[in-house]
Amino acid sequence: MTEPLIYELSVSGRCGVSLPEVDVPQTDLPAGMIRGDLPLPEVGEVDLMRHYTRLSQMNHGVDIGFYPLGSCTMKYNPKVNEETARLPGFVRTHPYQHHCTVQGNLELMYGLQEQLKALSGFDAVSLQPAAGAHGEFAGILIMRAYHESKGDEKRVKILIPDSGHGTNPASATMSGYQMVELRSDTRGNVDLSDLRAHCDETVVGLMLTNPNTLGLFEEHLQEICDLVHACGGLMYGDGANFNALMGIAKPAELGFDVMHFNLHKTFSTPHGGGGPGSGPVGVVESLARFLPGPIVEREEARTCECEAEGMSAFCYHLVMPEASIGRMKSFYGNFSVMIKAYTYIRMLGAAGLREASEMAVLNANYLQTKLKGVYPLPYDRICMHEFVLEGRLPAAPEVHALDISKRLMDYGYHPPTNYFPLIVPEALMIEPTETESRQTLDSFIEAMLAIAREAVESPELLHEAPRSTPITRVDEVRAARQLKLRRET
Numbered sequence: 069m070t071e072p073l074i075y076e077l078s079v080s081g082r083c084g085v086s087l088p089e090v091d092v093p094q095t096d097l098p099a100g101m102i103r104g105d106l107p108l109p110e111v112g113e114v115d116l117m118r119h120y121t122r123l124s125q126m127n128h129g130v131d132i133g134f135y136p137l138g139s140c141t142m143k144y145n146p147k148v149n150e151e152t153a154r155l156p157g158f159v160r161t162h163p164y165q166h167h168c169t170v171q172g173n174l175e176l177m178y179g180l181q182e183q184l185k186a187l188s189g190f191d192a193v194s195l196q197p198a199a200g201a202h203g204e205f206a207g208i209l210i211m212r213a214y215h216e217s218k219g220d221e222k223r224v225k226i227l228i229p230d231s232g233h234g235t236n237p238a239s240a241t242m243s244g245y246q247m248v249e250l251r252s253d254t255r256g257n258v259d260l261s262d263l264r265a266h267c268d269e270t271v272v273g274l275m276l277t278n279p280n281t282l283g284l285f286e287e288h289l290q291e292i293c294d295l296v297h298a299c300g301g302l303m304y305g306d307g308a309n310f311n312a313l314m315g316i317a318k319p320a321e322l323g324f325d326v327m328h329f330n331l332h333k334t335f336s337t338p339h340g341g342g343g344p345g346s347g348p349v350g351v352v353e354s355l356a357r358f359l360p361g362p363i364v365e366r367e368e369a370r371t372c373e374c375e376a377e378g379m380s381a382f383c384y385h386l387v388m389p390e391a392s393i394g395r396m397k398s399f400y401g402n403f404s405v406m407i408k409a410y411t412y413i414r415m416l417g418a419a420g421l422r423e424a425s426e427m428a429v430l431n432a433n434y435l436q437t438k439l440k441g442v443y444p445l446p447y448d449r450i451c452m453h454e455f456v457l458e459g460r461l462p463a464a465p466e467v468h469a470l471d472i473s474k475r476l477m478d479y480g481y482h483p484p485t486n487y488f489p490l491i492v493p494e495a496l497m498i499e500p501t502e503t504e505s506r507q508t509l510d511s512f513i514e515a516m517l518a519i520a521r522e523a524v525e526s527p528e529l530l531h532e533a534p535r536s537t538p539i540t541r542v543d544e545v546r547a548a549r550q551l552k553l554r555r556e557t
């Protein structure tokens with residue numbers, strides 16, 4: 069049954085809301101604010117409700133099905149996060165309130181800073197940046213401030229491995245630096261000879277994702293950090309893949325100087341459709357004074373200027389680090405995301421977070437092991453929380469990674485990440501996350517194996533996929549070049 073479009077239900081004069089009688093004097097809108105007759109559908113409340121509910125069901129989401137989008141960590145977001153984020157004490161505060169009246173909010177932010185420090189080993193954390201890429205930008209500005217503070221102005225290069233995420237070169241370039249790409253070796257690590265060739269007194273720093281976007285732990289991490297530090301550069305950690313490390317390894321102890329966290333990935337806050345996110349940055353002691361601010365500090369209640377009933381032994385206030393690069397975001401940053409991430413951390417506790425990382429790694433290795441005999445696995449090593457297959461089968465040369473991904477939608481799964489990282493041809497990057505059950509993983513394996521058979525026996529099924537979704541295969545090139553945002557009438 070095809071549902072009627074809301075425009076087809078429209079009847080002139082029908083209205084979906086009832087407003088109370090006007091009891092104030094009426095005036096006309098200023099002329100510039102009147103846009104004439106907008107062709108909006110006129111429908112009753114029930115039809116409007118059905119329209120939006122129907123639309124909401126056309127989307128795939130992690131609450132509907134498996135979502136193995138590599139690097140993005142689409143884990144299940146526990147609903148208790150939403151409950152705490154909705155507590156009246158949080159939602160009914162205003163960013164302009166005096167800090168003495170929002171001690172609870174500040175206590176939560178302080179607690180989150182402390183938890184991120186404990187998990188990462190860094191000495192200081194700022195919660196300001198609003199996303200991972202924003203955290204990268206902040207991190208590079210911190211590196212610049214550090215070099216400038218030493219009068220070292222000849223540094224212009226940021227080194228980035230060819231497996232790096234697209235935001236890395238973007239952040240480097242936005243900061244006015246030159247980006248230099250480093251090759252990967254045959255095991256998927258940074259090629260040390262290439263690093264040696266580029267490591268000199270013009271290096272600002274190296275941006276490294278560990279585990280990298282192939283899902284592989286960098287085997288020469290110690291040597292890389294030593295080389296970069298020896299030429300006066302800093303080690304930037306892209307922490308998007310922290311989901312593999314929680315409670316197991318601390319980036320500061322591994323040799324990183326500054327790193328961003330993606331609260332929306334690792335710490336389970338919903339992040340489909342571009343936001344909202346939060347990308348705190350952590351730094352070692354020597355960089356703490358450059359952090360973006362304000363950050364939250366704690367003092368003993370007896371020296372505190374705030375007096376409030378029921379206050380704990382401490383009080384909290386906002387401070388700007390002494391040589392801060394400044395603000396990255398208005399007010400406190402994305403506070404509601406912080407509440408959700410804080411809740412997630414407190415619900416799991418230290419042991420639970422470690423277990424989450426262990427399960428994420430176990431699940432990824434389970435899938436990798438079951439699929440690698442059928443789909444080529446270019447870097448055949450034990451993986452961390454994700455892995456990258458080639459979506460190209462020797463027996464089905466006409467089938468591409470994109471076709472496999474589209475066909476997965478017919479089986480009810482969100483496709484993996486396609487064509488990234490760039491160093492794997494026809495890349496299919498799969499991250500199952502720790503929240504999926506054995507049954508779900510097994511069904512996904514079944515689907516992937518069935519698709520591999522279809523690719524050989526009836527490739528048209530893949531080329532025409534998806535057939536079962538509200539929108540079938542679109543011409544992506546034409547859609548990008550001749551974008552049509554209006555409905556044909």
Ligand SMILES: *Cc1c(COP(=O)(O)O)cnc(C)c1O
Binds near residue numbers: 199200306
């Ligand atoms: C997601 C991601 C980023 C960017 O983070 P956003 O929060 O999307 O801005 C950077 N690096 C890697 C490896 C990522 O997966």
